[in-house]
Amino acid sequence: MPDEAADVVGDPWPVWPAGFAASPEDVRALLVLSGLRGLTPRRMLEVGVERGSAAATLAWVRAGKAGSENDRAFALTLDADEVAAAMRACGARFVPWNTPEYPEQLRAIHDPPAALFVAGAAFPDPTRAVAIVGARRCTALGREIAREVGRTLGLAGVTVVSGAARGIDAAAHEGALSADAPTIAVLGCGLDVAYPPDSRDLLRRVRSRGGTVLSEYPPGVPPDPWNFPARNRIVAGLCSATVVVEGGEGSGSMITAEHAMEFGRDVFAMPGAVTNPLAVVPLRLIREGATMIRGAEDLLEDLGLELVQEEIVQRVNLSDTERAVLGRLAGPTLPDRVASELRATVPEVVGVLMRLELRGFVRSVGGRYESTLKGRPQADARSSRSARGTPAGETRRTGMPARSSRLAAIDER
């Protein structure tokens, strides 16, 4: 869509001038410009187009013609060498707009960052990146879904892109890392700022597994709340598809998904019960046309990738009682209720639930019990589908990730 629009009306969005960061002096200016807080990327783009180069833009700011008064004062005192030294100290490199390393997908968005601070490996194939976003304070189920989607994508050779927040972000990374797949973490603060504090360990592992950590902010920039919506456009912009797992009213994942739609990328959403406050965003997205997925295999199918099936869920081995109890768990359910429906005692039911929990079919949430992904009804269907041609039971198969129709379609654009 945006491309068609561009054809018809000309160029609705300015792009960085070709020579914007051409000279070393421009790169130095860009290091300073990236640290300005009052000059939004969009405004900088406008000024950049007008002035033609980063050095000229910086001079413009220093003259007080653009950016805030603070920016002017800051731009006058900030030394590019200091920024560069701080950047090197946290093992990062500077990737301006016009360098080959700058991800191609990101160039296509409305207000691409003029430069990125990048640590870790070079970007993997940008056309094979999928964002997984969602609530920080997610449910156990949401975390499990994000993990599974992350892991499945990782196994299929797709790069998982997300923030570094707790909850869905972290679970998505963990899932992909568990499949030994590299991931990309996009921060809303400087690369040397660990936010949230417990992300430090996650980011270290992302980098040690061949992944990439990046930010448009220079080192030392704090995680200001307004950085995150801007960060979300990079997450969406880097990927050919965005998956929203859980998100409540006012969640940042809505922003990411809106960016993705705006950029003409695919949006997938994992639904939840209409009463679930964390299903608000996914359900709204589905109504707005996002593709509903029930799990990682739906996503792979839609992306045209082959599911790399690791192990077939052993639901077949459940006893009749266990099956009956599992069948009563429509959402988080009280053991009392299961007991009265099955005419059993509560200790009996609790015993069965614990056996199921031991094997990962069930988890307890706040005194109630719910089925895990492994215990959900469609698991049967999944095992029969993916075990095509092989006897049901443990099948280990390594599928070759095939080129996806949708991913290919994006490639062709």
Add this chain to the structure above:
Amino acid sequence: MYGRVTGVTVVGVRGHLVTVESHVGRGLPSLTFTGQPGAAVQDARDRIRPAIESAKLEWPLRRVVVNLVPGNLRKEGPGLDLPVAMSVLAAMRQAPISKLPGWAFAGELSLEGSLVSTPGVLSVAIAAARAGLRGVVVPQPNAAEAALVDGLEVVGAPALAEVVGFFRGTWTPVPHPGSSDETQRSHAVDLSEIRGQAQARRALEVAAAGGHNILLIGSPGAGKTMLARRLPTILPTMSREEALEVTQLHSVAGLLEGGLVRERPFRSPHHTVSPAALLGGGSTHLRPGEVSLATHGVLFLDEFTEFRRDAVEGLRQPLEDGRVVVTRMAGTAEFPARFTLVAAANPCPCGYHGDTSRRCRCRDDRIGVYTAKLSGPLLDRVDIRLTVPRLTKQELLGQEPGEPSAPVRERVEEARARQRRRYVALGSFCNAQLPGPVARREARMSASAESLLAEAVDRHALTGRGFDRVLKVARTIADLAGSEHVEPDHVVEALAYRQTPSALEPEHAG
């Protein structure tokens, strides 16, 4: 002129005999105490003369010295009013001095000469009986309490005049009604009042049967307090020894009304409680704290995370040893403190983390700080942790009233009897009291139960302590089922009571 009677001072819960001797000699009219009188005894100086005069007896207009023996013990409490008065009257020969030996006196006097209810009378009577005395003279309201001690004559007198009259042979005490141990215990609350919450009710039963401490986590309105309040109703009926101990503690604290306490105590101190009030203490007079008043009953700490850290840390000794040692300037006292701890907490500061129908409004880092308070050395002593869901209206409707307390208590008593028989040689009474290694030896697990538990260790990454807790709870469940061995079913149920609720799981790094 010299007189001497026996009084009792109470240190902690123990009564110590005190010889109160008086000398009435020449000099300006005065009353002097020697022999470490505490503040309350000093108080008596101005109280005793009006009391004696109100009783139509004569106060000597001479110099009176009262000495309290032994001199190395600080005497506390108003209970020494009566022995001091009797000692002076004996010195004046207004009371027949030959008849006073063999009796211990205790009681606070009012200015009109009447004896008012005095704390610690049961401890006085126990000390008197232990010393082989013939009887005790106590205020009438405390007579029933003193009569709980066997082999002791109890004179419950309404006033000082009657006490003197008793020894002169002009007054006979009304025989107080014999102790009525057999009266039915009737609790104000019953387990049947709890609708739904079957898993929590069952957890209470298991806790009662094994003497396990329990942590209830749930959103406001889930019914944590209601559940805790009903735990005493399903604990076994107290033995006479236990009841006596509880009565003695409540007597010392001045909380006793009437005779023997038969209901297991339920104490729920507010979370602002000071360490001294929780554990016992006081600057001059050492009083039992809430932990001791909860002895043989339930100590309920609602809003557990809000309690002062020093107060909570102080709970470790009583939980380990079943007693608490209080040391103050005034001396050292040891109080029994063997209780079942019920701690209750919200899952997060706002209370709705993990709730299925309301959204939590807490900042992530605050949840971390909060849940950190729900672990630690103290909670290692809590065998059963349970999340209590807040029931929706729909879930509450159509719930039949639950089982009443009485049949549950019967099952609990059977399970306790089984444990007592098994541990008779170990000096323990219930599974919760067993040290870890002993529990592992005594659990008597079937082979299949053992392999199941081993699997759970792998799955849930149970720590050593967590393992012991599951083992003990499984043993209790087996005792409830009347099973000689711990079977897999018992283990799986026990695993349900170790659930750290999903809300409290440490977040994955990142």
